[in-house]
Amino acid sequence: MRWTRPSLAVIAAALLTTSCSAGAGSTGHAGGAASKDTSPLTAALGTEKDSAGPAPAVPGARPGGTVNVYNSVEFRHLDPQKVYAGATYNASLLWGRQLTQYQVVDGKAKLVGDLATDTGTSTDEGRTWTYRLKEGVAWEDGKPITSEDVKYGIERTFGKGYEVGPPYWPQWLTGEPNYEAARAKYAGPQAGGLAAIETPDARTLVFHFPQPQADVPYMAAQSSSSPVRRDKDTGTEYDRLPFATGPYRIVEHVQNTRMVLERNPAWKAETDPIRNQYPDRFVFTYGKEALNGNQEILSGRDGGANATTASDELSPELYQVTDTDPKAGELVVSGRRGAFVSQLVINNERVPDVEVRRALNLAYPRQQARQVQGGSRTGELASTLSSPALLDWQKYDLNPARPEGDPEAAKAALAKAKQAPGTLSYAYRNTPDGQRVAQVLVDGFGKAGITVVPKPIDPKAFLDEVHRADSPYDLFEETSSVDWPTPSTLIPFSFDGRAGSDINSARYRNPEVDREIDRINRIGEPRAKAKELYALEQTVMKDLPVLPLAYPTVNQLRGSNVGGAFIHPIYGAVGLTWLYLKS
Amino acid sequence: MLTFVLRRTLQALGVLLAVSAAAFALFYAAPADPARAACGPRCDSGQIAAVRQSMGLDQPLLTQYTEYLAGVVAGRDINDVDGSAIHCAAPCLGYSYRLHQPVAEALADHLPVTLSLTAGALAVLLVLGLGTGFVSALRHGRRTDRLLSGFTLVGASVQIYFLGYLAQWWLVHSTGLLPLPSYTPPTEDPAAWAGGMLLPWLVLGFVNSAVFARLSRSQLLETMNEEYVRTARAKGLGRLRAHLKYTSRGAAGPLVQLLGLEAGALLGGAVISETVFGLNGVGRFAAQAVSGQDLPAVVGAVLLAACFVVLFVALADLAVAWLDPRIRLGR
Amino acid sequence: MAALDTVAVTGPVPGPAEPSLLRRVVHDRVGAAALAVVLLFLLLALAAPLIAALYGKNPVEHYGQNTPGLLSDGGVPMLPNGGISGEFWFGLEPGLGRDVLTQLLYGIRTSLLIAFAAAGVTTALGVLAGVAVGYLGGIADRLFGFLANVLLAFPTLLLLLAISPVIQSRLVDPNAAEPDWMQFLVLVLVFSAFGWIPLALSLRATVRSLRERDFVQSARAQGASRFHVVVRELLPNVRSQLLVHATMAVPAFVASEAALSFLGVGVTEPVPDWGRMISRGSEVFRSDPTYLVFPGVALLLFVLAFNLLGDAVRDALDPRRAR
């Protein structure tokens, strides 16, 4: 398929710019996942039994109290069909429920039924998917959640103003590779019901897809698969005050300032295998400088002890403090940033010669680049396109290179090139961090005789600049992620020669790969599909279209009185529904 | 006096109008496409076009400006990126597509921080500046004078973004004498408010008091030689009393004027001071708006700051006029 | 008659003949010291490459990164106090691990280059505008007054912050590396845009009063051309004012340049710059203020010296302040 709209990858990168520079906290006290080489995702999909509530209790947890959540920036959207960012997915678990969701038990995530009794059953090679809603799942006003509500929610993703959400439902349900085309076929709830989804009764949903779809269970876990009740759909206002189905409901929300959550009486623990309901209230405070928020949490002053952050990471300014002071160190919560991978993207149109790319790979001073951003605490060096967080992931390294770069080897490789590049332009976000990394690259590549011209670009304009079809830059760094923990949205998106430069930012063109993609997309069984995609990934990596840098690590802080904090293995932020106050 | 007040007010309004026009032209004529910036990286051409329209960027600059002004006076309706209509009440300074919030509102959220910062700093400035100025004028030429002058000169030369951090390191991190700079609404907890603002107040006050101290010193010295001060002493008034009653009165004018400027400058300099102390006031807001290419917000912030400068200068002028009977009562 | 004595004191500042100015400045102990420090800084700036060569370091090489054992995995100097050692006298920059001493030295060049250029341009503009407007008066004067008010009402810093990237992107084409002189040019431009007003205002005032003086009147009555009046009669009388302004302008610009770099819109890597050093220092000072202190103190000394010098010059030129 050809996609005309960017994947989560891009947004993720955008998010990174808004949150402050990459986090810290060495793998030493990183919470489990980061150091392992295998996926944190349990391959098997949850059964009906797994999907039954209540959620496995968090050891030592006690109810009561108010948890403060600091964040420098407000979530961009709360409307479930507009949400399209890991941190918001993570937070929205507090008030929103989806058809499926990830159940997390000591760092291991398993996809189970959430509103649905299971992760869905498919027939006719994955063209038809059926879900049954659980008994007793209800809205915050006590009314039961019906299949109509779910259907209406998914219908909304077609509507005007919902372009900001993921494009998959419309594309899959209409079989249109192009989102606009899909919307042309069906223009959202205003245009009446969507035939592709049947609701034979109040608890049953049947999806009909023109093509086989293997990833429906994972898509069903996305925020855009949340129910919305027609009579509660307040349009724009819904983006501020969504109607709750989860363990908490939003009782107050002042844009860019604060948001207060209270227990949702209508939520029944026995229906929910994922979420807990320990604290009485969550109070989100926005607009506090990340550094200040972190310092308050460390000092424990005014509410800091009961606080954590939604997506603000441990400020680099505080690395030393947390390293030297053990008590501060304890408060750092580290884990892999979901399925993100950071890489040095090469514009393959401008640098077509694979030998040159190989030379770059050999000269690439990965370790120094990581050092100026905080060192190993910011992530572990990568060799693959896919993240260890993915289903059935296996480590491999087709182009071994010294982490600190090997100028000599690079020179040798360069000698093989048809003609050595004159100068390469490196575009970077004009932030202190960006400038330093740029210096590292100029220095490192320079040693191998490759002149790199650093081009500072305004952070906000960065993605537009480097993704423009006629973008004049040869190299730039990008941190991106698949939309859900299977490889399905990796190669078929970012390395599809037919995709636009906004998605295929490496401008990688390989007809053979494209053919493979089309073939694999027809596979309806998730794990089989994944296996094929990993194989394909290796074919791509032989051409070195991009140079993997690291699997980033998230470091956040939690107050000394906050228990049960860990980085959600899928969403890459402190999982809020598992938190409790120690006293 | 009345005509003076009227004239001064008209003048101020004129300046503000010009400032707004200049800011508008400057930023909306900038190369980076405001619509694209506002819409964010994921907008396709269609949405950008829509935003451009709702921002009114498809119209000539002049029309945009007039509409903007109209909005300031009467408020107006604006479409968000996703096409949803938002009413932006007067005074409407445009709509921030980055925050999905009317700029005026956003500014209002941040203003209290900046205001408390400025107010406190001004207080410190006044006490410190006047104090040192008066003392060194009285002890003119002696050691005390030289000492104080040196002190103020250091104040005039040190940069807030150095002293601020140094103070934090020493008073907060190594000794823990003062709490971290932070803002708590005084309505919630006055003590915490003062505590959190104390360090910024002191540092900012000290740095900015330098100029004030220097001026007050020279002013007082100049006025001390005024003949009416000599007359006062010839009446049998003591030196100190003569200076307190007559000299200070004579020196007041320029000082008040400077105070006005300082107040304006403090708000303008909020960008740096708030960065240094990590306070999320208008300054930070503006800085973030700039880096976020949030043009409506930038223009809004610039206008606000300009407003304050003009306002304070005007107030100062009026105060001076009122202080001086020759103007108050007319010739 | 008493009138005369007073005239003698407060009348047109007779001012000394120029040559003796230096002697007057040095005559004052503080002035001499200030001058010495300023000269020292100038010398250091000029001799920076020489000193660096003798000291065996340069401001751009990433010593910390390329020689293992100097920086931690997180890029923090291993040795205490910012890694001060016999090898690196002022320590290492956290992260890139560059040599602080040489960075400071070359930093002086950056500051001075920009400051002097800006001071020059603003002074020139100020004189042109101030004298012209002050002498012409009338509508031109009104307009200028308004313009000045408007420009002064602008929050300069915020504006610089906002427009310098714009100008940058206007002037630089995306493929070529941005030459250093371009950054400098941009900064000088933005500073000049506002810096000239204060001088112009004060000159305007002076010229206004001079214009009414009898000696100008008599020149006019004798049929002297405007050019003659401005150049021969007026300019000589504002020379001292100019001198003072220029001396005071330099530190001001040094500070603002540092401020912009501190805010990240000034001089970019790898050109050594104090403001950027301070902002880097501000990221690490909580655990180790060394890297903050060196550039901070250097800047303080520098500005202080210039301000003192400025005062000395003013005192030397203004008999009324010579108390």
Place this chain on the structure above:
Amino acid sequence: MKPLESRNAAETEPVLSVRDLTVEFAGPRGGAPTTAVRGLSFDLAAGEVLGLVGESGSGKSTVGLALLSLHDPRTTRVTGSIRLAGRELVGAAESELRAVRGARAALVFQDALTSLSPFHGVGAQLAEAYRLHHPRAGRAEARRRAAAMLDRVGIPAARLRDHPHQFSGGMRQRVMIAMALMNDPQLLVADEPTTALDARVQRQVLDLLGELQREHGTAVLLVSHDLGVVAGTADRTLVLRDGAEVESAPTAELLAAPRRPYTRALVGAALRLDSVPGSALPTVDEPSPARLFARRPKAAGRPERWLMEAEELSVHFPGRRRLPALRAESVRAVDGVGLRIAPGETLGLVGESGSGKSTTSRVLAGLQRPTGGRLRYDGQDATRPDRELRRRLSREVQLVFQDPYASLNPRRTVAQTLDTPLRLHTPLDAAQRRERAAELLDQVGLPAAHLDRYPHEFSGGQRQRIGIARALAPEPRLIIADEPVSALDVSVQAQVLNLLMELRERLGVAFLFVSHDLAVVRHFCDRVAVMHRGRLVELTDREQLFEAPHTEYTRELLAARH
């Protein structure tokens, strides 16, 4: 006042007795100290008036301040002895002095406008003076006293609340006096109390001072540069030069038979209305000149052609701008004035400050555009002169200014200053111009060696000479001199007048001589025009005017000049 009283006063023991008083000022930046007063001694009996006369820099004002030791103790050294009613003031404690100031001894300064605080009402300032020395007196009482005092000096008590700037110059000076006499002191030091005032007002204030002094029997030290003032007021007069006494005697004696040459010069130079017009005036170096400058025989009636003619001349300044819309109605500085100057004659233009005489002269000099009326120069219409005529005017009409300090560019050497007109109006080359400049200096009695000096190296008189030299440079036919001598000391004044008369004789230049000083005008001019409130009240020959003035106003003027 009558000598009689003064004799009575003399018998009682002196209120004030000063013995070899010496005042030294520390030089700036620790330079050599300058001695302002050296070894001065005098007595002052109750009810006696002592005139302290001297020229600028003679240290007379310093004496006044020293008596109340108002100098900054750190920069001033006062030695000798000052006994006020038997109490030693030199080296007395500040607290003690405070009790003396304003109570036993009071001061009246020259300029009431700057000497009264502009920020406080006069009532308050008077009351304060009272309460300071009557701690027990309440506000009300102080106010009553202030009102009474104001009333006494002829100001309605209703104006108690007004601020100084709302009074006229004379009134202000009265307020000053009232304030000084608030606690009827034994000693009153009046430092140039009337210098800033017009002749008529001057007289009134002096009379008032006299009355009060007699009422209260106060001893008065009258400091002045003007023998005229002293002559009418003081019992005894002490002449001061360079801080030392030159001569001291009962005023009448001193004026009649001055013993010392300096005094003689001073007395002679101080023009009275009985001097011989056109006669050379005595100066310090030449105390008794016997020369009479030749005057060209007065052309009977109108000459064949007037050099400069002004008809119905008027200059109206627009009123101060208020709101953009409304304006105050315009000020009529000059209103329908008609003047004529024949070649070679000297026309005097007399009037009090604000009479419009200076504006008139500026118009004739082409520095001010008339808003109405016509101007003719040498027969041609000069109201709106064309380029040609303007060039000619700028050559043939030259200016001499009042303030010798402001009229020379402090940044240009004498040579440069003189060079300008030469370059503009003569074909001479640089070398010749310099030669000419030297000649000019010589003409005005300055050595050519001074060519390369800057103005601040010259005394006031010398500067005025340079100014004159500049005016002579293009060989003008008419010189417009605006108060050319009124800023100078009497002795210098005499020298400059002599110079002018000599030049006039030699070059036959016509003069428009603007002055407020009738005596000077009478001595120097052929015809005199009197202006009042922008109008021309009288224009006749000198004799006519001084023997038989036509208008009431002129008579007042003359009366004021004793």
